[in-house]
Amino acid sequence: MTAELRHPRRLDDSEMATWLPVIRFVQLLPQVLDRTLKDEVGLNHARYAILVTLAGQNDGAVTMTELAHIAGLSRSRLSHALDSLEERGWVSRTSCHSDKRTLSATLTPEGREMLRTAAPVHVDQVRDLVLDPLSPEERDQLSTILDKLLPGVTAAL
Template identity: 85%
Template sequence: MTAEQPHPRRLDDTEMDTWLPVIRFVQLLPQVLDRTLKDEVGLNHARYAILVTLAGRGEGAVTMTELARIAGLSRSRLSHALDSLEERGWVERASCGADKRTLSAALTPAGREMLRTAAPVHVEQVRELVLDPLTAEEREQLGAILGKLLPGVTAAL
């Protein structure tokens, strides 16, 4: 390596100009979404994501392993969140069929009602902070870029 060559583990100025806003955005967006949901409906963003994931399954239940993967939470963090959701009557946990060691979770009617209350708050903020500032072409590009990046991040979990 010569004196002019940057260290292979160091980002050059152009890479840093791309990377730093990414870091800032991924750190701040969940905080803003979380604060707004808490203020407006008393629900944090992680728990909202769990309710949305369960609602996406219709009346079906989702195993804890699958829910943790989809929601992007560790098993212990998921368990804590589900305890809270279950105490509020929004989620039910049950054993999966013949394998009593495997648990699943399903949304209750009260959970669906909470989701109906929280969703407009969340959607409005997602539009305001992420979608509306972009043109249709930029939204398409963002989706394509994230589609390329997500598999690597998901595989690293």
């Protein structure tokens, strides 16, 4: 069936066969990662992602806007998560040097230590659930597919 003849609000059987597993995977994976991190180290996946993002900045500060974008969180969810991380001593927030109205966040030494504890748990699970079941060729294919899909999703945020 040509694209012109398909109803734009209905997926055909082949499209549904592709789409339904995608939905299931993107809904279940964060739940599983979240539960394991909480059980093993007392940290949820969103907060882990924030720590990883900050750790990747080579001890540099990241503005709230940049961090929300990178971590894929709304500003309010990010603020709530940072409150929790700051209370635990893992993150500190300061005003940016160039614009005092802009807050930035940095990873503390205690936060870096938490990340060292949590990372092996996370990495093992990512390998078990996503990487190890795939051949090297399938990993390359998945990477290529996601590289095509992510720009559209990112732009829609």
